[in-house]
Amino acid sequence: MKVKAAVAHAPQQRLTIEQVDLEGPKAGEVLVEIKATSVCHTDAYTLSGADPEGLFPAILGHEGAGIVAEVGPEVKSLKPGDRVIPLYVPECRHCKFCLSGRTNLCQAIRKTQGQGMMPDGTSRFSVGGTRLYHYMGTSTFSNYTVVPEIALAKIREDAPLDKVCLIGCGVTTGIGAVINTAKVRVGDNVVVFGLGAVGLNVIQGARLSGANMIVGVDINPGKKAIAEKLGMTHFVNPKEVEGDLVPYLVDLTDGGADYAFECIGNVNVMRQALECCHKGWGTCVIVGVAGAGEEISTRPFQLVTGRTWKGTAFGGVKGRTELPKIVDWYMDGKIILDDFITQVMPIEEINTAFELMEEGKAIRSVLTF
Numbered sequence: 001m002k003v004k005a006a007v008a009h010a011p012q013q014r015l016t017i018e019q020v021d022l023e024g025p026k027a028g029e030v031l032v033e034i035k036a037t038s039v040c041h042t043d044a045y046t047l048s049g050a051d052p053e054g055l056f057p058a059i060l061g062h063e064g065a066g067i068v069a070e071v072g073p074e075v076k077s078l079k080p081g082d083r084v085i086p087l088y089v090p091e092c093r094h095c096k097f098c099l100s101g102r103t104n105l106c107q108a109i110r111k112t113q114g115q116g117m118m119p120d121g122t123s124r125f126s127v128g129g130t131r132l133y134h135y136m137g138t139s140t141f142s143n144y145t146v147v148p149e150i151a152l153a154k155i156r157e158d159a160p161l162d163k164v165c166l167i168g169c170g171v172t173t174g175i176g177a178v179i180n181t182a183k184v185r186v187g188d189n190v191v192v193f194g195l196g197a198v199g200l201n202v203i204q205g206a207r208l209s210g211a212n213m214i215v216g217v218d219i220n221p222g223k224k225a226i227a228e229k230l231g232m233t234h235f236v237n238p239k240e241v242e243g244d245l246v247p248y249l250v251d252l253t254d255g256g257a258d259y260a261f262e263c264i265g266n267v268n269v270m271r272q273a274l275e276c277c278h279k280g281w282g283t284c285v286i287v288g289v290a291g292a293g294e295e296i297s298t299r300p301f302q303l304v305t306g307r308t309w310k311g312t313a314f315g316g317v318k319g320r321t322e323l324p325k326i327v328d329w330y331m332d333g334k335i336i337l338d339d340f341i342t343q344v345m346p347i348e349e350i351n352t353a354f355e356l357m358e359e360g361k362a363i364r365s366v367l368t369f
């Protein structure tokens, strides 16, 4: 079938809206009509050329929501008409990782997903006979996409797809990082570096967990108001701190953060996030994605003296099992989501959405088809 998609032909080039060919779903695959998708910083990171797994030409996008249009052979858990959120971390429920009870990182299709392919090693997208790569197994910057059954979370019918698309990445990652990965407890002091959708949802998760101090750190003062609405108690702009940021934060938090979250993707900030943690027990959770070839460093003494560095993908959430509950939280008013949507625009304006994110003027732009 012919579909409308935003195609990324090469790193750092504007996306082009094109009519693209999409093959129907093969065994274990599902054709999804994407109703809305938002732009996450990770899409911008891959488009920048910094992603070692970045492949071009590709159809990017991984924060979407839609309706099942057709199911391929052997698909059992979904039917046409079902509302779904595509999952860049699938949940097969059979692999060693899924059965471990220790991680959400299902590896059933990770290899082919990283190669921009469906699980059988081929692509469903092409244009003018040229193959296009899938992206993160989701490719939501297209009005129709093919996604493996194990990478679709079925959600309730009354959920507004133009809102809950954010649960496909930013909201879930931030809240999950706090609840699943860090396991923040009542009274903990939390420091959050980077107040984009991910960091703001760390703040929201910390508030839900009963954190005491929730310190937000961002070089963009425009993020202060919404962060405060979500539960931030103190705002720190590193540009306004005299002297080193780390001792300033350690002082502010009476000895250091119980938990610090890096939600930027900057390896220098990742070091600051570890070193502002409390001696003896503070844990730093890496959420941000750093560019190809970049590495983190610190004095081993920071770890010897009881600080921990850990990381999280998709907030440690098992998508098929847990996303319906996160959608319920939104529908029941337990979590805020609408405030993250700073712009709604047609897919034709997708390049504007990327520009607004880079300029710090958008938290999430939602694109409709």
Ligand SMILES: NC(=O)C1=CN([C@@H]2O[C@H](COP(=O)(O)OP(=O)(O)OC[C@H]3O[C@@H](n4cnc5c(N)ncnc54)[C@H](O)[C@@H]3O)[C@@H](O)[C@H]2O)C=CC1
Binding pocket: 040, 041, 042, 045, 169, 170, 173, 193, 194, 195, 196, 197, 198, 199, 217, 218, 219, 220, 223, 238, 263, 264, 265, 266, 269, 286, 287, 288, 289, 290, 312, 313, 314, 315, 357, 360, 362, 363
């Ligand atoms: N681990 C995971 O599963 C996921 C990781 N990510 C990653 O999380 C990061 C954040 O994503 P978004 O919230 O979408 O990004 P965003 O671009 O909306 O937000 C980043 C924020 O960091 C701030 N910032 C930039 N440099 C800074 C600095 N030196 N000090 C303090 N603040 C600074 C910016 O002003 C902005 O407010 C990205 O690296 C993204 O790739 C995103 C989703 C899932």
Ligand SMILES: N[C@@H](CCC(=O)N[C@@H](CSC=O)C(=O)NCC(=O)O)C(=O)O
Binding pocket: 040, 042, 043, 051, 052, 053, 054, 088, 089, 105, 110, 169, 289, 313, 314
């Ligand atoms: N491709 C990159 C790594 C990108 C990355 O870490 N992705 C996160 C999700 S970011 C979402 O916005 C993730 O889920 N990682 C786990 C995984 O298996 O990819 C690289 O190669 O460095």
Ligand SMILES: [Zn+2]
Binding pocket: 040, 041, 042, 043, 062, 063, 169, 170
């Ligand atoms: Zn994302």
Ligand SMILES: [Zn+2]
Binding pocket: 090, 091, 092, 093, 094, 095, 096, 097, 098, 099, 105, 106, 107, 108
């Ligand atoms: Zn699995």
